[in-house]
Amino acid sequence: MRLNLVLSLVKYQLIAAKPLEQFISGAGKTKKKNKIFNLILRVLALILISSSFIFLLGINYFGYMHFSNMFNILEKGIAFCTFSGTLFLLFVSTSYLEHTYFRGKDIKIWRLLPISKTEFFLSRFITNYVYSLMINLIVSIPLIVAIFYYLGFTLLTFLSSISLFLLLPILPLLLSSLLVILKIVVLKGKNIKIVDFLFSNGPFLVAILYLTKMSNEMTKSMFEGSQSSQIEGYFNYISNIGDLPYFSLMGKMFLSPYSFFAFIILAILCFSLSVLIIAPLFERCMNYVISENNNKIKKKKNSTKSNSLKSNNLFLTLIKRELFILESEKGFLSESISEMFIPIVLIIVWQISGSLEAMNQIINNFSNTPYFNAIIFTIVHLFASFVMISSTSVSREGRTFKLNKLLPIDYKLTIKAKVVFHLLFISAVQVVYLILFCIFFNIDLNNLLWMIPLFIINSINIALSNLFIDYSNPKLEWEVGISAMKRNVNGLISMLISIGVIAPSLLIVFFKSNLIIFAIIISLVILFIFNNLVQKAAKKLIYQD
């Protein structure tokens, strides 16, 4: 094992990947003025998103600590907070870990160089640790602030805070690394999409289940129990989690120097164990990944034998092209499909966690109000807003975007194809949800006569506004697919824009439900505006140098 080489690999991986620059930069070929404006916009978006997370986590941390402080179990409160932070990091790290370990395009280069698999693994493990540290800023800052608030600033709290920041990512990194490796071992180079999906989204589902189960316990006691039983439930919850050895030690290290040293030793042990356990498994996994790639090529070689050259209308061809682009990178398709099924996943999670019953009760209380139709209609719109199919549509094309410049394809037709693809792929399923929601909540089905057209117009507006964002500053230069989709700030900016785009018509639906026609007219005006904007942005992008 050559440690200097491992550290060099980490250094060059970070120089080449430029994670922060990747996150905040776009195409990088826009004019200087636009570049500065885009950079400011992206940095602002980054600050806004990070501070919202810091704020939300901070509120939770203060809540837990306030409660535990009242009952003199502050160390358990801190332990509970570190547990929540660990879950957060676990969920986030699974989204990029597999790529840095096995799917990065630079792996081909590494395989040609005299570097052992263990050296390579260790370098990637450290790289992932550095990434986790960056995300851990969001988790640790509010937690450290809350701890200083309750325990004051002492040498011990200061040193423990630094340890918390440096060592909190180790456990989630170990767990998610094991999960990724387990997935590859289970699949053994086979391409079974359902197993892939379950492993990739498992931690997220577990985290959601855990959080909803917890909130369900609380709402249950709110509706059914007395205040004392509610407090008891809450106390037990924090105590049980706070007693888990690893987290318990993390909570205690802020109060006792012995626990501080004990935790540092435990964390270092954990780190060393991670390397010792995962390194040999990694080697085997790399062989599976290589055989997986070979299998794919062989399978595809035998997959189609048509030999006929079908003729299509160009518009249909361009819609089909969107599907090919979606298929081009691992993660594009599964990300989009999971967006399609968000409502179903949520309903299943609520059903399993028992929250559905409580929600049903709340909904029944609202069902007699005049706003009920509008509430259900808004919920479906919110699902429709939180998709990235159009907001990353241009970015997903990557370097093949140049074909739009080289071939005589009308950009207006391309935009239409992208919008229709959005409607077919996402909105069609959401219209089904709208109908099912209306049936489930006993809403008069005549309402569908205005709901469906308005929803479709608003979906077109969502698609157009999202395309406008992506055409204005696409992320075309990427090495790993997730950079174009999951790590693309355009997706997040577009979600905010989408809400602004649908808000005017929804406000009319809420407060002037007898003037639906005006909601439709307003949506059509927005459609006209965004159609022009997206055409200008597309033209500029295609004809710019």
Add this chain to the structure above:
Amino acid sequence: MIEFKNLSKQYQKEKPFAVKNLNFEVKKGEIFGFLGPNGAGKSTTINMLMGVLKPSKGCVVVDNHVVSDESFLTKSMIGFVPDEPLFYEKMTGLQYIAFICDVFDVDKNERQERANRLIKLFNLEKAIDDRISSYSHGMKQKLGIISALIHEPKILVLDEPMVGLDPKASYILKDVMKRFCDKGGTVFFSTHVMEVAQNLCDNVGIINKGELVYSTSLKEFNDKEDASLEKIFLEITGNEDLNSFVDEAMI
């Protein structure tokens, strides 16, 4: 057929011109070889010809249409093979050809026959139903050439077309280029291989540091000059004393 009129390109105001004041014409039915060392401005010129880059000054005229004003129309007349193959990798070769046929609106009765002919010519029959992601560089290059020819363009623009091709495919491509011109088509291609240019072209132009420094018809060149095109190229581009340079480096 193709006219470069005072064509210049400067990427940034402070930086030197990538292409400066290019003035030459490629006539209908001729093969024009565009030569130059790396970074001389060949790709920038080709990108302006294809309408991907806007000239800073001057223009490119294709069949009496100014490219920057009517790029949609001029692109429809050109079959282009880029230096780096660019495809939707999840499509099969055949699906990509169908895509190109749809884009160029190739008659549905003719496309099958043309495709079969070209696929057979470039020996891609076995791989045509495989995904492009499984192709080697040479196979991708062949697919690029088929895609450029399938819509029967008036002009063929090829950027380093021989790179990655096996000797047989390379021979076939040279033959295809000759026959294409015999039927009235025009070929504009860039290459680093001087022998290819000398044997194939009607006219050549050498570009260095963005400027056209040498232009000749090969017929005249072969009659007048006793030196090879390679030697002329090295002299013009300032690399005439390469032997002593290599000697020095290898010591």
